[in-house]
Amino acid sequence: MSLEKKLEQILESAEYASGEIYSAIDSLPDYSANESSNTMMSQAESYLDDTISDLQDIIKKLKEL
Numbered sequence: 455m456s457l458e459k460k461l462e463q464i465l466e467s468a469e470y471a472s473g474e475i476y477s478a479i480d481s482l483p484d485y486s487a488n489e490s491s492n493t494m495m496s497q498a499e500s501y502l503d504d505t506i507s508d509l510q511d512i513i514k515k516l517k518e519l
Contacts, residue, residue, distance in 0.1 A: 458516045465509040472502040 479495045482488045 458513060461509055461513050465506060465513065468502055468506050468509065472499060472506060475499045
C-alpha cells in the first residue's frame with residue numbers, strides 16, 4: 455500500500471472519529487456534572503480537527519510530487 459493511500463485511510467478514520475465525538479457531545483445531557491466530560495470531548499474534537507487538517511495538507515503535497 456502506498457504512503458498516500460495509507461494517509462488517506464488514516465484521514466478517513468480521523469474524520470469518522472471526529473463525527474463520533476461531535477455526536478457524543480451533542481447527546482450529552484446538559485447537566486453541570488457532565489461539564490468536564492463535555493470539555494474533554496471538545497478538546498479531543500479540536501485535536502482531531504488539527505490532525506485532519508494536517509493530514510489533508512500532507513496528502514495534497516504528496517499528490518503534487
